[in-house]
Amino acid sequence: MTDAGSSALVTSARSELASQDLILCQQHIAHHSKSFYLSSLLLPKAVRHEAWALYAFCRQADDAVDGDNPGDGTVPVDAPGPLAQQQAVQGLRRRLDAVYRGEPGSGPGHAIDRSFYAVVERTRMPKALPSRLLDGMAQDADSVQYGSWEDLYSYCFNVAATVGLMMTCVMGHKLPASRHAEVLLRASDLGVAMQMTNIARDVGEDARRGRVYLPDELLRAHGLTQHQVMAEADSRRPASQALRGVVAELLAKADAHYQAAEPGIAMLPDGAQWAIRSASRIYQRIGRVLAGQGYDSLNHRARLSALAKIGWLLGAYASGLRPSARRWPKHITSGPADALLLRYCREVEIVD
Numbered sequence: 001m002t003d004a005g006s007s008a009l010v011t012s013a014r015s016e017l018a019s020q021d022l023i024l025c026q027q028h029i030a031h032h033s034k035s036f037y038l039s040s041l042l043l044p045k046a047v048r049h050e051a052w053a054l055y056a057f058c059r060q061a062d063d064a065v066d067g068d069n070p071g072d073g074t075v076p077v078d079a080p081g082p083l084a085q086q087q088a089v090q091g092l093r094r095r096l097d098a099v100y101r102g103e104p105g106s107g108p109g110h111a112i113d114r115s116f117y118a119v120v121e122r123t124r125m126p127k128a129l130p131s132r133l134l135d136g137m138a139q140d141a142d143s144v145q146y147g148s149w150e151d152l153y154s155y156c157f158n159v160a161a162t163v164g165l166m167m168t169c170v171m172g173h174k175l176p177a178s179r180h181a182e183v184l185l186r187a188s189d190l191g192v193a194m195q196m197t198n199i200a201r202d203v204g205e206d207a208r209r210g211r212v213y214l215p216d217e218l219l220r221a222h223g224l225t226q227h228q229v230m231a232e233a234d235s236r237r238p239a240s241q242a243l244r245g246v247v248a249e250l251l252a253k254a255d256a257h258y259q260a261a262e263p264g265i266a267m268l269p270d271g272a273q274w275a276i277r278s279a280s281r282i283y284q285r286i287g288r289v290l291a292g293q294g295y296d297s298l299n300h301r302a303r304l305s306a307l308a309k310i311g312w313l314l315g316a317y318a319s320g321l322r323p324s325a326r327r328w329p330k331h332i333t334s335g336p337a338d339a340l341l342l343r344y345c346r347e348v349e350i351v352d
Contacts, residue, residue: 001023003224022049024055028112032059033035035282038309042275045170050122050170053115058133058163060112064088066209090135100127100270108282123169126349133162146215152199153192153337155213157344160198161191165350169273172326174294181342181351182333186264188341190276193257195282200250203243203292204298207233214246222246233298244295251287251295253336260335267328277325278316282309 029052030037040051065085080088095113098104104113118123136158146152164187164257172333199206199213206213211282212226221224222242232243237246258280265277282304290302304312335341345351 018115022052024108024111025052028056028059031061032182035304035309036279038313039279039282040274042278044271044315047171047272050119052168052169053112053119054170054268055128055163056112056114058166061092061134061137062159064092065140070115071178071299082143083140086138089134089138090140092137093131096127096130102231108119119170125166125169129162129166129169129350131349132158132344136162140211143211146213148215148217150198150340152213152215153340154344155193156192156199157188157341160195161188161341161344162348164188164191165345165348166275168268169208169350171268173265173267174269179332181345183264184345184351185332185335185338185341186261186267188345189335189348190261191255192337192341193254193261193280196254196257197283197287200237200247200254200295201286201297201302203229203239203247204233205301207298214250218249222249223279234296236299239294239296243298247290247297251290255284255342256336260333261328262334264328266326270326273326274317277320281312281316286313 006224013152026037029040033055036055040048040055043051065080065088095105095110099113099117102117102121104110104117112182119312121211136155139155139158146157165184168187169186173180175183203212203214207230214226214229214230219229222245224246225238225244229243232240262281265273265280285304285308289304290297293300293302343350
């Protein structure tokens with residue numbers, strides 16, 4: 001066989017392996033993150049494939065620490081204990097190190113790592129960015145408590161805004177280089193908003209894991225402590241008015257970040273806007289469902305039906321048809337926590 005023929009066979013084999021890896025990433029996301037998977041189908045093909053690899057890596061990390069979440073507000077039966085969680089984070093750090101060495105591993109067990117490596121190689125994503133995500137996983141494993149709003153922002157940035165920033169590395173944006181940091185701030189706003197929605201929705205489930213993400217600063221303003229939140233969750237009774245007030249205030253904070261993130265969607269390439277707008281709308285709607293439950297998330301998980309999600313996808317598409325929705329703002333935009341989020345963006349080396 002000629003060298004050219006041999007090279008063609010090697011290239012074909014690599015392409016086949018990459019396709020098989022991508023299928024495994026797709027299956028992982030379709031099972032573990034249904035809302036994201038539905039929105040991801042709206043992305044252009046090349047972006048969609050990299051998004052699957054990226055989210056599969058992030059979701060794999062989350063499941064390694066918390067177990068396979070059944071999605072009904074209960075704690076997974078396979079939820080690992082504290083020591084196993086800490087060991088899982090250490091294992092994830094070793095896998096990330098291998099990815100950035102260009103040695104993501106072989107076999108089906110490393111399919112997600114190999115796909116993520118391809119994303120890292122193309123985008124030149126700084127290692128500090130996914131590493132910060134693992135810092136957030138370590139906070140979960142160590143059952144870190146949050147005293148202030150700033151503490152909570154740090155956590156939300158670690159576990160959610162980093163994902164939005166990685167997605168921005170994949171999708172790119174339309175703004176001039178002079179406004180690059182602004183795009184990343186708006187992406188961070190959306191990640192923070194989504195994570196605050198998650199926290200508001202999962203108060204009961206998290207408390208039964210021994211975790212309270214609601215910061216002491218917020219709880220004190222409503223006459224509560226973390227111990228009282230856990231006691232309420234264990235009682236299986238409806239949430240107190242005080243705890244409902246806490247959840248309502250957290251969702252109001254999330255809404256401020258959704259509002260700040262909205263002009264950032266128009267900063268993305270046209271082909272990516274529908275997917276991100278729909279994801280934002282679906283998460284915002286979860287907050288509205290929770291409000292309809294009287295802000296009681298102790299025993300009932302706010303959820304959207306598949307039909308409702310499709311409705312919001314179509315609504316996001318319709319709103320995106322307006323030329324003004326696709327036109328990036330000429331004026332400089334701002335959000336509720338820009339100074340703090342900019343500092344975090346610099347720490348993960350995505351902003352100078």
